[in-house]
Amino acid sequence: MIVFALAQLLPGDVGRNVLGPFASQEQVDRLNEALGVNRPLVVQYWDWISHFLRGDLGTSLQYQVPVSDLLGPALANSLKLAAVAFVFVVPLSIIGGTIAGLKRGGIIDRVITVGGLSLTAVPEFVTAIVLILIFGVTLGWLPVTATAPEGASIPTQIEYLLLPSFALVAVLFGYIARITRSSVMESVDADYTRTAYLKGLTRRQVVGRHVLRNSLLPTIAVVATQVGYLIGGLLVIEKLFNYNGIGQRIYTAAVNKDFLMLESGVMIVGVIYLVATFVADILYSVFNPRIRFQADG
């Protein structure tokens, strides 16, 4: 359903908007002809969607090659970058948020909350520039570009991806840590935690068996929604590091008004988001007995 709504929403807007205010009448007509946009909207959508689903994304106006040839590798690159960022941010932010939640009001809590808040708030390109200045330029520890030389080993590739992924980590950390923290605090205040303490369990046992089990659930959902943001962030980071990912593709397509490519890129982003939320829903119900048993009750 959502995919359908999304499909209705996007190409229509983009198509009309791209053509509308800029091109001369002659150009518009030619484009309309070439793209078949003078056909009824529903037919267009159907045509485009059915092609999209078959993996035929059309031809890039700018490069005159199939869009899928350009977006495929770009998507793979982006997923690599996103994966590196996730590998760092998920454990870091969950551990940070949990510690902050357990030590509510303490110094560690303030450092993690205010620090995380600040990192989240700062635009990713600013963080990235500061990181480049420190680790790339001043200290010279890490490469300042994201693309490893052709045929580089996997560790080297990862090394090249560290700086750009750190910029993404900085933004995501504060957000995920914050949600983790508040759900840990809610769990700590819950009656069942009191029950657990009154059984004579140690703090470690209470936290491990009772607090975390309930507080990590909402965090899963949050992590998934952040996949969406992550790709938005990629747009900026990939441009900054001149990294050939889907964000960079969307960016160049937008600059050059290569709108078939833009549409497809945006659509892919939407699909990734939907897949991520779907996976999160599944994980959530696997870990949450209340939902798991609803089906048979």
Next chain:
Amino acid sequence: MTDVVTADAALEIDALDVVYRVRGRDRQVLRGLTLNVERGEAYGLVGESGCGKSTAALAIIQYLPRNGFVRSGAIRIDGRDVLALSGSELRRHRATAVSMVYQNPGAALNPSVRIGSQVAEVFKVLGVTGSDADDRSRAALETVQIADPGSVMKRYPHQLSGGMQQRVIIAMALATDPALLILDEPTTGLDATVEAEVLDLVAGLQSELKTSVLFISHNLGIIQKMCDRVGVLYAGRLVEEGDTESLLNDPRHPYTVGLLRCVPRGGVRKDHGRLDTIPGFMPNVGDDLPGCVFASRCTLAEDRCRTEEPDAHVVGLAHLSRCHFHDRAQTLPREFSADLVLPDVDRSGAPLLRFDDLGKVFAQGGHDVHALVGVSAAIWPGETLGLVGESGSGKTTLARTLLGIIAPTSGAVMFDGRDLAGTLGKRSASDLRELQIVFQNPDSALNRRHQVRRILRRALRKLAGLTGKQADARMLELMHSVRLSERYVSARPSQLSGGLKQRLAIARAFAGDPKLVVCDEPTSALDVSVQAAILNLLVELQAEKRVSYLFISHDLGVVRYVSDRIAVLYLGRLMELGPSETIYDGPHHPYTEALLSAVPTIDGEARERIKLDGDIPSASNPPTGCVFHTRCPRRIGAICDDVEPPLIDVEENHLMRCHIPLDQLRALQSDRTSLKSTITTT
């Protein structure tokens, strides 16, 4: 208060001061609390909300909120000073010596862990492992009369009913045979019949295991049933303590006297007179109270009471009272009781409201839930119809359907000789004006952002068509009629106490001179002393304006006080309808009988408890035949399982839905002890 500190006491609290630090200021919650719970004894701690009873429990288990701490005093459990325990000692102590059961069992169990492992944890802490822990968990669940512990252990908390959840918690609490068991309002929020089961269970286990119990409750009836001794807590101080028997029958502190008087009891009805109330408000937590804590509300108070803290006077065998004038506490003046002229209800004329064959079906997750099934009744002008039933009985659905908030699926409503539309949008202005409601919780019913003036003037404008000066004048009249002082006109609800808020809500309902007011549990969110004043007000308004009430309550004492006739609902069906005397005195429907016997009262007429088996069935899957047959203690045979009994006139003005003829019910119910034997002969 007890001077003798015996080494045997399970719990000794000595001069305990607990304070909460709020915004840099210490606010005292408990003031020199001293009490002992002897071994094997059940001690009741009773008091209204805000008196500090839960704080006392949290102090005993060392689980005060982060801003609360013990300023002075001592707490010993089993002779051991709990305030001096180290971290590991405290864990050991919690694992073995003290347990607690509190309100809202659903929240007390971890929602994502199976019952089995939650119970087993209690034993694992003590080093029991694997299948031993499982066996002991099973045994613990059997102790609390869970029929199929094996399958319960595999479930998650949300798959159990509230009563079952509370049993599991009691099982965990008693599993290690603690020296002290604290029960903090363990049945508040449970239905009457479920509450009765849980209380019976606790009482049985307590006498069997000789566990020492500290039972905390606001309900004197429960305390009377459950406890050997009682302490009355007011504003953080124990004002009276004694044997349950002597304290309830011979109270020696004006607060206890007042508290006992404001509960409608002994079959008192509105035409017998008004209820007593306790004027004023409980002091705020942390207020400086140099003299007697009750002085500001005590009609016996003299200057001395306001300056000099009374000692604990011995007024009888193990009976103490902190009152300078304990010997005349019972002379506490009664409320001035003007003669109320209640309207005569003339049932020969046309009823004000009549509803026929009302049905309401909700679609819920693919199932049809029959919330109301063919309910018919009528209310005459000036009459109060009481509506009782447990959760799922449909009493709130009935109220909301009559009001037009939800549309009935079938049936018709006639009001004052005209048909009422199903939904509010189709009802006329006079329909709206003449049919109003007083909700249960005034915090929810009043817009917290609007001032009293705005709330009332808007109601007057919409319901009475009054604006400007006229509205102002009428507003002041309304406020006067509900005894709400004029100086609150620019107050917001948050500035008013619970009782005053409910007065405001009543004033709003009366803005358009309604003919019928639905009162949906109007006093159940209030403390008993406030409840009495609100009931008095409702009765006065009825006497004055000849208004009719549909009065919903789970408190049978309250319903009996205000109602002329009573309707009993079960699973959306009307089981019985009749004059309140008949409903209470019997012969009554077996369900009514069980409901009445479930309620602990302070009247001392210890009734034989009618035990109901199992939980209330779900309204989405009601039992066949008579819907009550699955729990009915007087089931006569297959006919009950297969055939739904019709609702018939069993005598004049008395409708009942039961296969057992009235005479037989009369015989059965006059001799409660022979319950089992008589049933088989039928």
Next chain:
Amino acid sequence: MSGMSEAAAGIQPRERDIARRETLRQLAKSKTLIAGVLIVGFWVACALFGSTIAPDDPLELTDVVLAPPSGAHWFGTDALGRDVFSRVIVGASETLKIAPLATLLGIVLGTTIGLITGYFRGIVDESISRVIDAFLALPLIVLAVTALVGLGSSNTTLIIVIGVAFTPIVARTVRATVLGERELDYVDAAKLRGEGSGYIMFVEILPNITGPIIVEATVRLGYAIFAVAGLTFLGFGVQPPSPDWSLQIADNYQLLSSGTYWWTVLFAALAVSSLVVGVNLIADGLQQVLDR
């Protein structure tokens, strides 16, 4: 009379004033809030009076290009010889116009939609919520870039695009709050005296959800600045020759890899960071006090 004594005994008639004062005092005591207000206040003042404070014209081109920080040019000069310090001082003015207006637009539209969907439920809610879900599937930046390509970049389109992009997010938050609020009995009480839906939504419910809306507004303001910065950096936001911080960074970041000329980027980066952090500190402070 039974009730007179209770009413006459009275309860703190100034409770609300006390409560209100208490809220204000807590707000005043919140360190994060104060820090945030000071930072944001500083930049607002700079945006308003920056041109009089700034030693040079931020747009004036000179021959002194890429000069390192010195007494004459505290923060150095950029590739076109413009004084970086002067540019940093006034660099917030565009953002501080666009972001609040976009936030306001998003809050007004989102609150209205959230009230309607939350109050009516049913089909209205279902259909609008579907569209909202679809909207939310796309990251803000991607959505905004796509829209700005079509509409062309100007301050007005930026405000509209960001405001509209915020609408579903605000609507979702408001809807969740309304869902809780409409279960309260005062809503039924209003229906029972014949109030219309508009009255109930805007006069009864709205005043009760201002707290969450204010918090949401500050959070959104932070994101608005974030979004304007990101879009500007990509070239879809504030257009040259504005001295906007993000434009400064976009213009000069490629000079970074050489290791010199760091001043052309660093000061603008610190400035934009401090502004967003400031706004978020305010949001955090408000949240802690208002969310009780």
